[in-house]
Amino acid sequence: MLLAPGYRRGVSARELVVLGTASQAPTRRRNHNGYLLRWDDEGLLLDPGEGTQRQLVRAGVPVSAVTRLCLTHFHGDHCLGVPGVLQRRSLDAVEHPLHAYYPASGRPYFERLRHASSYVETARTVEHPVEQDGVVLDTGRWRLVAQHLDHRVDTLGWRVEEHDGVRILPERLAERGVRGPDVGRLLRDGRLDRGDGDVVLLRDVSAPRRGQVFAFVMDTRRCDAALELARGADLLVCEATFLHRDADLADRYAHLTARSAAEIAREAGARRLVLTHLSQRYPLPDEHLAEAAAVFPDVVVAEDLDRVPVPPR
Amino acid sequence: MLLAPGYRRGVSARELVVLGTASQAPTRRRNHNGYLLRWDDEGLLLDPGEGTQRQLVRAGVPVSAVTRLCLTHFHGDHCLGVPGVLQRRSLDAVEHPLHAYYPASGRPYFERLRHASSYVETARTVEHPVEQDGVVLDTGRWRLVAQHLDHRVDTLGWRVEEHDGVRILPERLAERGVRGPDVGRLLRDGRLDRGDGDVVLLRDVSAPRRGQVFAFVMDTRRCDAALELARGADLLVCEATFLHRDADLADRYAHLTARSAAEIAREAGARRLVLTHLSQRYPLPDEHLAEAAAVFPDVVVAEDLDRVPVPPR
Numbered sequence: 001m002l003l004a005p006g007y008r009r010g011v012s013a014r015e016l017v018v019l020g021t022a023s024q025a026p027t028r029r030r031n032h033n034g035y036l037l038r039w040d041d042e043g044l045l046l047d048p049g050e051g052t053q054r055q056l057v058r059a060g061v062p063v064s065a066v067t068r069l070c071l072t073h074f075h076g077d078h079c080l081g082v083p084g085v086l087q088r089r090s091l092d093a094v095e096h097p098l099h100a101y102y103p104a105s106g107r108p109y110f111e112r113l114r115h116a117s118s119y120v121e122t123a124r125t126v127e128h129p130v131e132q133d134g135v136v137l138d139t140g141r142w143r144l145v146a147q148h149l150d151h152r153v154d155t156l157g158w159r160v161e162e163h164d165g166v167r168i169l170p171e172r173l174a175e176r177g178v179r180g181p182d183v184g185r186l187l188r189d190g191r192l193d194r195g196d197g198d199v200v201l202l203r204d205v206s207a208p209r210r211g212q213v214f215a216f217v218m219d220t221r222r223c224d225a226a227l228e229l230a231r232g233a234d235l236l237v238c239e240a241t242f243l244h245r246d247a248d249l250a251d252r253y254a255h256l257t258a259r260s261a262a263e264i265a266r267e268a269g270a271r272r273l274v275l276t277h278l279s280q281r282y283p284l285p286d287e288h289l290a291e292a293a294a295v296f297p298d299v300v301v302a303e304d305l306d307r308v309p310v311p312p313r
Numbered sequence: 314m315l316l317a318p319g320y321r322r323g324v325s326a327r328e329l330v331v332l333g334t335a336s337q338a339p340t341r342r343r344n345h346n347g348y349l350l351r352w353d354d355e356g357l358l359l360d361p362g363e364g365t366q367r368q369l370v371r372a373g374v375p376v377s378a379v380t381r382l383c384l385t386h387f388h389g390d391h392c393l394g395v396p397g398v399l400q401r402r403s404l405d406a407v408e409h410p411l412h413a414y415y416p417a418s419g420r421p422y423f424e425r426l427r428h429a430s431s432y433v434e435t436a437r438t439v440e441h442p443v444e445q446d447g448v449v450l451d452t453g454r455w456r457l458v459a460q461h462l463d464h465r466v467d468t469l470g471w472r473v474e475e476h477d478g479v480r481i482l483p484e485r486l487a488e489r490g491v492r493g494p495d496v497g498r499l500l501r502d503g504r505l506d507r508g509d510g511d512v513v514l515l516r517d518v519s520a521p522r523r524g525q526v527f528a529f530v531m532d533t534r535r536c537d538a539a540l541e542l543a544r545g546a547d548l549l550v551c552e553a554t555f556l557h558r559d560a561d562l563a564d565r566y567a568h569l570t571a572r573s574a575a576e577i578a579r580e581a582g583a584r585r586l587v588l589t590h591l592s593q594r595y596p597l598p599d600e601h602l603a604e605a606a607a608v609f610p611d612v613v614v615a616e617d618l619d620r621v622p623v624p625p626r
Contacts, residue, residue: 025370026367027367027370028371031367050364051363051367053363054339057340074430074431075430075431076400076431076432079429080396080397080429080430081363083363083389083393083429084363084393088338091337106431109429109430113425113429113430115425116392116393116426116429117387117388117389117392117422117426118388118389118419118466119388
């Protein structure tokens with residue numbers, strides 16, 4: 001991957017596995033779009049273009065790692081990998097269901113992709129066509145939010161929001177003499193009753209911790225929804241099909257430039273920006289990096305098979 | 314590519330461009346199935362699996378080189394590349410139509426593949442669902458023949474047969490004093506009238522030349538149709554999913570082994586055999602080569618992006 005000087009190194013249990021970075025035409029170097037967000041025990045597959053099944057093999061990720069599928073829209077470079085992934089789940093006898101989220105207007109396309117060729121469908125797929133903006137899922141630990149963007153066809157952006165939590169303050173724990181299994185009880189119950197009126201409250205030994213946020217803004221003109229999705233995101237994945245010098249093309253085809261993606265990141269107060277979905281017209285991604293880094297510090301121009309950590313809070 | 318000692322080197326204007334060589338699961342090394350037969354001014358795309366669009370890029374072949382599409386059956390590894398190829402033809406504004414041949418029972422699948430996602434279909438596709446065995450096309454120079462094989466779903470094998478022609482004998486031409494543009498006239502008209510009863514007949518200055526034959530035998534148990542398709546083929550492409558030691562699996566899933574493919578080539582009097590569609594269970598293809606070469610001399614175990622000449626006559 002191409003890193004801006006302002007990229008902050010570090011590791012995280014949550015990461016983006018980049019499966020492909022091309023826009024509508026793949027190249028020798030770039031497969032069609034495709035992303036796996038590893039988020040605790042879940043794997044969210046976003047916009048799998050053609051060839052995603054093999055890119056998963058190359059990334060060393062079994063298809064069973066995918067628990068949810070989020071599509072922004074039904075242009076081929078964002079969904080033609082769906083049949084391969086669904087069929088492979090049945091071939092590998094994956095037992096857990098796959099929950100699929102996509103713009104409801106694309107139901108006929110999803111139906112065709114799901115039954116594009118002959119196979120024995122044993123792995124379960126649970127479809128969640130999305131009619132309107134808002135929260136489409138709340139797991140109790142994080143929420144999945146969809147919001148309509150402004151592209152040539154009906155398109156959704158996605159946002160994964162961890163619920164806010166707390167960060168334990170070890171010195172406060174020590175002051176109150178809480179240790180061992182009591183810490184777990186305190187975290188679980190929010191209080192620890194040690195008898196004789198000796199109650200430790202979680203809020204007294206912790207500080208609030210904002211939940212992590214991942215945002216996925218694909219194929220869109222600049223619009224308010226893109227900003228709202230990106231608001232305070234720890235990791236923002238944003239299409240940057242064009243360079244600013246081709247802003248007329250970006251406008252005509254309802255896409256972003258590297259500069260406009262970086263402006264969204266800056267205005268939304270995002271922490272790290274991943275640029276992807278690059279047009280084949282640019283043989284090298286250096287200019288994308290330079291253009292974005294001039295506006296926003298922590299930028300990555302993604303290459304196929306990169307792994308980008310979600311910056312920890 | 315892995316060549317047997319009996320492989321005869323040489324070049325030919327007609328060649329097989331190997332786009333992928335895996336069976337149902339792609340590997341780091343092998344893309345899903347896919348083959349382009351370059352045959353004079355035509356390009357026959359056979360069984361494009363997922364990722365074929367990008368494999369064409371890697372092979373340096375524009376999608377406009379494809380003039381016909383032949384599918385053996387509608388398992389994903391033989392057809393999930395169809396949407397990408399059709400959509401790319403429209404994107405590239407290819408002007409000539411694509412003629413698509415496939416088993417008629419698969420019409421609903423072809424329909425879904427053709428309209429799998431949202432695009433503006435400007436390039437023409439002319440569908441030729443095949444109901445029964447026999448000649449499905451005669452261009453005047455060559456014929457396309459289909460014949461049903463024996464797989465788990467309705468499956469066709471394919472055969473391209475050049476019409477028999479003649480080979481000019483230069484010494485006979487010299488004897489009769491035919492040269493320059495007269496040679497072309499003689500070839501075109503079969504005779505050359507030089508006045509005063511001086512007529513040269515083509516047959517007097519040439520020898521018969523058998524037309525070239527290409528055969529494509531995919532996903533099948535051993536059956537009479539496989540032998541008939543392969544009869545006298547200059548180039549036989551044959552699936553060899555398994556090795557003989559796994560003949561029980563080959564039988565259970567209605568596939569061939571390297572040995573049985575070589576036996577078909579030998580019994581059919583083929584000239585060159587290309588083995589492909591290898592199961593991912595075999596990390597290396599050496600055993601496929603050894604097993605087949607023990608039965609039939611001119612064997613190639615195909616690797617992705619190989620180009621295999623059709624041996625000239």
